Amino acid sequence: MATKSLYVGNLPYSVNEAGLMDLFSEYGAASARIIEGRGFGFVDVEEDQVEAAIQARHDSDLDGRTLVVNVARPREERSDRSGGGGYGGGGGRRRY
Secondary structure (H helix, E strand, O other): OOEEEEEEEOOOOOOHHHHHHOOHHHHHHOOEEEEOOOOEEEEEEEEEHHHHHHHHHHEEEEOOEOOOOOOOOOOOOOOOOOOOOOOOOOOOOOOO
């Protein structure tokens, strides 16, 4: 059966891939990927279970965090922001 990827955001940093798989096991979870240090990940579920998984897990609580669950979209290209950078700003007084 075909699978579809779900984005799962606002994850507690204590969650690992096995925990994410377990959370979505009743929806036919096939694999999970955690983006370390970012608080989100992806889980592949059976295509016919996508809506049920979103309905059940979106806005649900996991270790005190409210999950965001939706269909994963391809990563968008970012525009080149090479017009500055660094810490910018300033406005402070120079000290000699």
